[in-house]
Amino acid sequence: MIRLTTTSPTFAADFTALVNARREADADVARDVRAIIARVRDEGDAALADYTQRFDRHDLNATGWQIDPADWRAAYEALDPALRDALDLAAQRIATYHEKQRPVGSDTTDANGIRTGARWNAIQNAGIYIPGGRAAYPSSVLMNAIPAKVAGVDRVVMVTPTPDGEINPLVLAAAHIAGVDELWRIGGAQAIAALAYGTDRIAPVDVITGPGNAWVAEAKRQLYGVVGIDMVAGPSEIVVLADGQNRADWIAADLLSQSEHDPTSQSILITDDAAFADAVAAEVDAQIDTLATAKVARAAWDANGAIIVTASLADAISLIDRLAAEHLELACDDPQALFDQIRHAGSVFMGRHTPEAIGDYVAGPNHVLPTGRRARFASGLSVLDFMKRTSFLQLGPQGLAAIGPAAVALAEAEGLPAHARSVALRLN
């Protein structure tokens, strides 16, 4: 963990180094992913079986390539009732939140009878990546599949790695609740490539959504264009802005909640109270060892964690915007006043009783969010990622007469005579 103070003479350089640190997709990851993608494109299922053996340690031809919907239902029905209720509550809240995102098209006709508009249609085939290397993510099944179904996607294809051939029953139960259509036991960059290009067994999809580690995120980035993607959603991050009135143990737990995802995760505390910074640092150290995920959390905190002490909470705003983090907690008395001034963050958690982890599971907004400072230009997963818009126009003789000559003039000015003729012929 590094500790910075805004009054230090080296702060500007130190903070810039923190902002620019490349935690994900370094040169090796990009090169390895390129090789994996090329092999899956050329060798299809054989490459998938080989990579699954290498990274997930099981033989797909023995364990099975797919898991059957009957098994999803059985897993749901066998769940402990409290867990089933928790999953149902999460699904219902996520559905309610996302149903409000359905877009409306437009259809207007002006005084010359020129009709213009736009119509939204669902993507036909969506691939959803559900991470599964270090932890199982039933919550990510709901976060991806529910918006896809709200959008009206015909075919939702879920891929997830099953290390050592084991699958978490909660992941199956979530697939059942969310109405997934196919479930393949493949993960990593190879699964993204299979969804993008298709193989003998797996029909290709039109868009791929979902989070994953550095290899998954880089594969989506490299395959964008062959296939649509939601965003690059890599190793988790959190920035917590907290004044000295918070409980140090609460804030330490919030920081660790994201550090425990991945050794390349990043957790940053910004506070205007140096004594509170000390207390949180001590709490993080005390809490890490109590976690079953201590090894990953420790690696992430040591390598990428940061505590920044500012002179005031207001001084933190420009720092927060430069970090453009996936998650931002505002643990202070008037979070709204700060939120009003912040532009770049994937999702914001306001007030002392809104830990980021509540949004990971049950609040309703999507937990698939842009990482690596991409909140400057990207948004969290939504129904719109599973839809696209087609514009349309319709003119009669009067409308064409009104705007056609301008089109002819512009076409001639561009040196495109066939364009000009196509309009002019109809004007005469």
Ligand SMILES: NC(=O)c1ccc[n+]([C@@H]2O[C@H](COP(=O)([O-])OP(=O)(O)OC[C@H]3O[C@@H](n4cnc5c(N)ncnc54)[C@H](O)[C@@H]3O)[C@@H](O)[C@H]2O)c1
């Ligand atoms: N940004 C978000 O919205 C969000 C949401 C949930 C989870 N996450 C992130 O998802 C990630 C989940 O990671 P995970 O590892 O548990 O599962 P994962 O499914 O993303 O990755 C596991 C796969 O990675 C591949 N892999 C591992 N080591 C490799 C190597 N050396 N070379 C090539 N491929 C390799 C393997 O194919 C393996 O099956 C975490 O980073 C977590 O922070 C992000």
Ligand SMILES: N[C@H](CO)Cc1c[nH]c[nH+]1
């Ligand atoms: N925090 C993750 C997004 O970065 C989402 C998640 C799922 N389960 C637990 N956490």
Ligand SMILES: [Zn+2]
């Ligand atoms: Zn999380």
